[in-house]
Amino acid sequence: MERVTATYLIETPLPVDRAAATLAGEQSSGTFVAVPGETEELKQRFAARVEHIEPLGAVPSPSLPTGRSPAADYQQARVSVSWSIENFGCNLPTLVSTLQGNLYELAQFSGLRLLDFDVPPSFAAAFRGPRFGVEGTRRLTGVTGRPLIGTIIKPSIGLSPEQTAAMVATLAEAGIDFVKDDELMANPPHSPFDARVDAIMRVVNAHADRTGKKVMVAFNISDELDPMLRHYDKVVRAGGTGVMVSLNSVGLAGTKKVTDQGALSVHGHRNGWGMLNRHPMLGMEFAAYQKLWRLAGVDQLHVNGIANKFWEPDESVVRSITACLRPFLGGTVLPVVSSGQWGGQAPETFRLTRTVDLLYMAGGGIMAHPDGAAAGVRALRVWWEAAVQGLTVAEAVQTYPELAVSVAKFGKSG
Amino acid sequence: MERVTATYLIETPLPVDRAAATLAGEQSSGTFVAVPGETEELKQRFAARVEHIEPLGAVPSPSLPTGRSPAADYQQARVSVSWSIENFGCNLPTLVSTLQGNLYELAQFSGLRLLDFDVPPSFAAAFRGPRFGVEGTRRLTGVTGRPLIGTIIKPSIGLSPEQTAAMVATLAEAGIDFVKDDELMANPPHSPFDARVDAIMRVVNAHADRTGKKVMVAFNISDELDPMLRHYDKVVRAGGTGVMVSLNSVGLAGTKKVTDQGALSVHGHRNGWGMLNRHPMLGMEFAAYQKLWRLAGVDQLHVNGIANKFWEPDESVVRSITACLRPFLGGTVLPVVSSGQWGGQAPETFRLTRTVDLLYMAGGGIMAHPDGAAAGVRALRVWWEAAVQGLTVAEAVQTYPELAVSVAKFGKSG
Numbered sequence: 001m002e003r004v005t006a007t008y009l010i011e012t013p014l015p016v017d018r019a020a021a022t023l024a025g026e027q028s029s030g031t032f033v034a035v036p037g038e039t040e041e042l043k044q045r046f047a048a049r050v051e052h053i054e055p056l057g058a059v060p061s062p063s064l065p066t067g068r069s070p071a072a073d074y075q076q077a078r079v080s081v082s083w084s085i086e087n088f089g090c091n092l093p094t095l096v097s098t099l100q101g102n103l104y105e106l107a108q109f110s111g112l113r114l115l116d117f118d119v120p121p122s123f124a125a126a127f128r129g130p131r132f133g134v135e136g137t138r139r140l141t142g143v144t145g146r147p148l149i150g151t152i153i154k155p156s157i158g159l160s161p162e163q164t165a166a167m168v169a170t171l172a173e174a175g176i177d178f179v180k181d182d183e184l185m186a187n188p189p190h191s192p193f194d195a196r197v198d199a200i201m202r203v204v205n206a207h208a209d210r211t212g213k214k215v216m217v218a219f220n221i222s223d224e225l226d227p228m229l230r231h232y233d234k235v236v237r238a239g240g241t242g243v244m245v246s247l248n249s250v251g252l253a254g255t256k257k258v259t260d261q262g263a264l265s266v267h268g269h270r271n272g273w274g275m276l277n278r279h280p281m282l283g284m285e286f287a288a289y290q291k292l293w294r295l296a297g298v299d300q301l302h303v304n305g306i307a308n309k310f311w312e313p314d315e316s317v318v319r320s321i322t323a324c325l326r327p328f329l330g331g332t333v334l335p336v337v338s339s340g341q342w343g344g345q346a347p348e349t350f351r352l353t354r355t356v357d358l359l360y361m362a363g364g365g366i367m368a369h370p371d372g373a374a375a376g377v378r379a380l381r382v383w384w385e386a387a388v389q390g391l392t393v394a395e396a397v398q399t400y401p402e403l404a405v406s407v408a409k410f411g412k413s414g
Numbered sequence: 415m416e417r418v419t420a421t422y423l424i425e426t427p428l429p430v431d432r433a434a435a436t437l438a439g440e441q442s443s444g445t446f447v448a449v450p451g452e453t454e455e456l457k458q459r460f461a462a463r464v465e466h467i468e469p470l471g472a473v474p475s476p477s478l479p480t481g482r483s484p485a486a487d488y489q490q491a492r493v494s495v496s497w498s499i500e501n502f503g504c505n506l507p508t509l510v511s512t513l514q515g516n517l518y519e520l521a522q523f524s525g526l527r528l529l530d531f532d533v534p535p536s537f538a539a540a541f542r543g544p545r546f547g548v549e550g551t552r553r554l555t556g557v558t559g560r561p562l563i564g565t566i567i568k569p570s571i572g573l574s575p576e577q578t579a580a581m582v583a584t585l586a587e588a589g590i591d592f593v594k595d596d597e598l599m600a601n602p603p604h605s606p607f608d609a610r611v612d613a614i615m616r617v618v619n620a621h622a623d624r625t626g627k628k629v630m631v632a633f634n635i636s637d638e639l640d641p642m643l644r645h646y647d648k649v650v651r652a653g654g655t656g657v658m659v660s661l662n663s664v665g666l667a668g669t670k671k672v673t674d675q676g677a678l679s680v681h682g683h684r685n686g687w688g689m690l691n692r693h694p695m696l697g698m699e700f701a702a703y704q705k706l707w708r709l710a711g712v713d714q715l716h717v718n719g720i721a722n723k724f725w726e727p728d729e730s731v732v733r734s735i736t737a738c739l740r741p742f743l744g745g746t747v748l749p750v751v752s753s754g755q756w757g758g759q760a761p762e763t764f765r766l767t768r769t770v771d772l773l774y775m776a777g778g779g780i781m782a783h784p785d786g787a788a789a790g791v792r793a794l795r796v797w798w799e800a801a802v803q804g805l806t807v808a809e810a811v812q813t814y815p816e817l818a819v820s821v822a823k824f825g826k827s828g
């Protein structure tokens with residue numbers, strides 16, 4: 001029988017092998033005393049199996065509260081565990097409950113983090129993964145050979161549909177590939193979803209008729225299920241090519257239902273992610289997180305950016321980009337680079353990842369460019385040309401003097 | 415215009431008022447440079463407002479990594495922020511994105527935890543909250559004046575539908591009020607959902623015909639949306655009264671769609687919760703979490719238990735129970751007490767909460783009772799009688815000598 005494997009970073013006051021056995025037990029048989037009916041045959045068939053333990057040494061104090069008296073020390077280890085797919089079948093939420101369940105609450109662990117997991121080949125038949133991903137999103141936007149350049153409508157909240165459409169018109173004229181709503185902007189009274197789609201798609205469609213280039217607008221449909229599907233259909237009918245979902249706020253079942261519609265590229269916003277990832281001994285790594293959302297069919301996934309305004313170190317961002325572009329379910333998901341990006345990070349981003357398969361988002365970096373939005377978009381494209389040529393920021397400015405303006409304006413924030 | 419208010423525990427290397435302003439800014443206007451269109455009028459109307467700051471002193475080192483050089487110290491504070499409901503309307507996922515968003519990733523915070531939030535009266539019209547809650551679940555099970563006694567089918571995984579039904583028959587005979595699937599057991603190949611419902615409901619319905627008492631079985635429907643709704647209907651058609659959803663794995667949109675069906679009491683399992691709650695300076699308090707799931711209409715919500723097998727201290731469990739029973743949207747949600755419970759914790763649970771409005775779950779505590787499951791259920795009821803009489807464990811055993819058996823068997827684990 002095929003198996004799902006997961007790797008955890010654990011920290012425990014117990015001997016590591018006993019802690020690993022507890023983890024496996026909790027996530028398969030799981031009770032505190034032996035009960036009738038729990039036969040040896042049944043245990044053999046359904047028990048989670050500890051596949052590998054790599055001890056990582058001890059620390060003197062617990063990373064997380066344990067509710068127990070202090071131990072002499074706390075062992076850290078990398079532990080791999082596997083389950084027969086007979087335990088859950090192809091059921092995404094139950095896969096998550098199996099990978100995580102009550103593990104994070106066990107007093108036997110003073111730290112527990114899901115690092116990664118792997119699914120067997122049969123999952124690729126049950127879960128098609130992103131329908132659009134890198135290739136599909138490129139096809140819908142007509143962008144090849146360079147990152148898609150995108151931006152977020154700012155201010156996040158408060159513009160009317162007409163004001164927003166006027167801004168999209170400016171951005172389309174400026175040559176933008178992609179525009180998204182902010183995650184705070186979905187269907188508020190002052191900018192009703194349908195009116196916003198109508199106003200914006202009039203602009204986008206007119207621009208496409210004139211130039212042949214259709215800007216992808218990721219309308220934020222995040223909501224309860226029925227309005228999400230209604231708004232999705234509205235975007236389809238209006239000739240749109242994308243929607244956005246706040247993944248953590250909507251959840252796996254709702255998001256999967258959206259991606260199953262199959263007509264639009266789905267932009268996955270990971271707001272709330274810090275809660276799951278920021279403490280190094282709790283939650284999960286992005287390597288695991290991005291697989292869950294690829295199973296849910298999301299086409300584009302936020303990965304933060306180099307020299308970002310958040311806490312995350314660059315090397316973590318690089319690992320996230322790499323994870324998105326590693327094949328899974330036979331495809332890839334488009335990494336969305338954002339957070340304080342203005343172009344000057346392009347050389348370092350390319351140097352560290354060697355890819356242009358990115359959606360590169362700049363907010364203020366475009367709209368606040370001293371020479372206007374068109375100059376902002378143009379600068380981003382040039383920054384990426386320079387990046388792919390292997391130029392540093394200084395060399396880029398040398399070769400493309402127009403970039404000096406963005407360095408002067410944004411260099412200190414970036 | 416009505417406002418939503420949220421309270422956070424923060425930790426920051428910045429002056430507290432500046433950090434609070436950053437928090438409010440990120441969750442309303444949110445970009446790193448001023449952009450055209452962000453007028454003063456618009457800021458006034460849509461900006462999140464810092465309502466209150468209560469400084470809590472400083473700590474020498476950051477609770478979470480900041481990705482920045484060390485500061486002299488880190489200020490902790492309780493901060494209240496409010497938003498006009500004009501920012502999001504009655505949109506549950508977008509409310510969540512507004513309350514949390516990218517906050518947990520900001521380098522300006524070395525700790526951030528959502529403590530609680532409040533919604534204005536108009537939300538009670540848009541969100542009906544739990545349809546069954548305490549009163550409805552009591553009505554469906556016919557239990558009054560004492561906690562509902564429940565159990566989990568164990569082993570968690572591996573039993574066939576017939577074996578499971580045989581166990582439910584034993585439990586029904588034993589006088590149980592409530593039975594649930596484990597969170598690891600949904601619709602696996604060896605126990606297909608429909609076959610399990612058929613087998614179990616034959617037993618439950620026959621027992622109800624004979625005795626007038628219908629055991630509530632919370633069938634775990636956690637899955638993608640279409641199978642969840644299909645399985646929900648299956649339970650309705652089979653005469654069932656409950657289903658279970660793994661809340662964090664399914665998500666808000668999927669869960670709300672389930673509760674909107676309105677025919678069954680929905681048991682909310684919080685597996686994965688430790689990830690959101692275990693670090694004291696990250697994630698959220700249960701006070702906030704339970705409100706989100708009440709907005710999503712969940713009727714029963716796990717709160718752990720006194721002297722549990724997890725890390726959580728008793729006082730936190732008590733706060734959770736109290737939160738569930740505090741009116742919100744004009745109703746309550748039934749607190750589900752579980753984890754290593756065997757009856758001996760009843761006196762302390764009652765002493766600390768003064769309520770019998772609980773679903774009191776015991777797994778091994780029932781099935782592994784030395785005199786069988788019926789004795790196990792009987793003992794739990796007696797433990798609760800003793801608890802309500804104000805007896806301690808020792809006094810309870812004095813008054814009800816049959817309780818000595820459970821103390822001898824489980825006293826050490828409990």
